Amino acid sequence: EVQLVESGGGLVKPGESLRLSCAASGFMFSSYSMNWVRQAPGKGLQWVSSISTVGRHIYYAASLKGRFTISRDNAKESLYLQMDSLRAEDTAVYYCARGSQVAQRTDLFDIWGRGTMVTVS
Amino acid sequence: QSVLTQPPSASGTPGQRVTISCSGSSSNIGSNTVNWYQQLPGTAPKLLIYNNNQRPSGVPDRFSGSKSGTSASLAISGLQSEDEANYYCAAWDDSLNGWVFGGGTKLTVL
Numbered sequence: 014e015v016q017l018v019e020s021g022g023g024l025v026k027p028g029e030s031l032r033l034s035c036a037a038s039g040f041m042f043s044s045y046s047m048n049w050v051r052q053a054p055g056k057g058l059q060w061v062s063s064i065s066t067v068g069r070h071i072y073y074a075a076s077l078k079g080r081f082t083i084s085r086d087n088a089k090e091s092l093y094l095q096m097d098s099l100r101a102e103d104t105a106v107y108y109c110a111r112g113s114q115v116a117q118r119t120d121l122f123d124i125w126g127r128g129t130m131v132t133v134s
Numbered sequence: 135q136s137v138l139t140q141p142p143s144a145s146g147t148p149g150q151r152v153t154i155s156c157s158g159s160s161s162n163i164g165s166n167t168v169n170w171y172q173q174l175p176g177t178a179p180k181l182l183i184y185n186n187n188q189r190p191s192g193v194p195d196r197f198s199g200s201k202s203g204t205s206a207s208l209a210i211s212g213l214q215s216e217d218e219a220n221y222y223c224a225a226w227d228d229s230l231n232g233w234v235f236g237g238g239t240k241l242t243v244l
Contacts, residue, residue, distance in 0.1 A: 048233070050179075057136065058171070058179060058222050060233035072232045108178055118166055118226035120233070123190060125178040 015039035015124055017109050022129030029099055029133075035092040035109030035126055043067075043087035046112030046120055049094050051105035052128075061107070062094065063117050070117060099133045106130050137162060138223055138236035145242040151211040154239045156223035158204050162234055166226040168206040170199055173220045173238075182221070183208060210241075218243045 021033040035047070049061040062083040063072045071083055082095040092109050106128040112120035139157040146152040156168065170183040181190050183199035186206065198209045206225075210217055223236040 050235075057220075057238040058173075058224075058235045060224075060235060063233065074232055075230060110179075118228075119185075120226075121169065121181060121184050122171065122179070122224070123181045123184070125180070127178055 017111065017124055017126035019107060019109055019126040019129040022107065022131045024132045024134065025099055027100055027133055030095070030097045031099060031131060033094040033096065033107055033109075033129060033131070035094075037090045037092070037111075040111070040124075042090040044114050046070075046114075046117045047085060047092045048110045048112055048120060048122060049081075049083060049092075050108045050110055050122070050125075051103075051131075052108070053102075053105040056105075059105075063112065063120065064092070065117060066114075072117065096131070099131075101133050104131060104133050136237040137227060137230070137234035138225065140221075140223060140236035140239045142237065143240050143242065145244055146210075146213045147244045148213055148215065150213045151209060152213060152241065153210075154208045154221050154223075154241070156206040156208070156236050158206075158225060158234075160204060161229040162204075162225040162227040163201065163206055164204040165228055168199065168201050169224045170197075170206075170208045171222045171224065173222065175219070179222065213243055215243045217241060 108128045110122040111124040167185045171179040172182045173179045186201040187199045
């Protein structure tokens, strides 16, 4: 079964850091770009970051201003999001989503995890 | 405000056809393909339409997508109660070098 499982969320204080993980299974992880998308309580979806298959091409939402770092370990079939200097407005459910085997601008977001909740308070 | 503009709400009765619009600009919808996602309450989003008008396997043909210029639309025909959900459009933005989502449309089946 194709699956993404996020972990690492929790309650942190403003200014603290957190590292999210996303474990992939059921597909060739190394062949796909990957993304993080977040959703604040009661709000819409916000794209956070994207990473290409070997990490050569990385993009971030401008609003994050260098506080977040995306990475991946293809050997462990895992995606990561290092979040530093967290703010109250970063409170959200964080989803990892599969991109595509082509270019990141053509990502499908066709497989999503259940998400992990991050609360900054 | 979201880069892609969607109506906050839409509604219809069972069996009706409803459309949800998504308005963007030349840097996103005007030059890239559009995807649509359905999010049922309390669940993760699900890919509904990709590449403007393609349906993943398992998505009923009641759902269809189209794009013209800098706008896109999602149409749902034969509306069913289980279609009550939030719907989001998304596209790559060449100016922002990233993905942008619409603010979402909450569909109510009356």
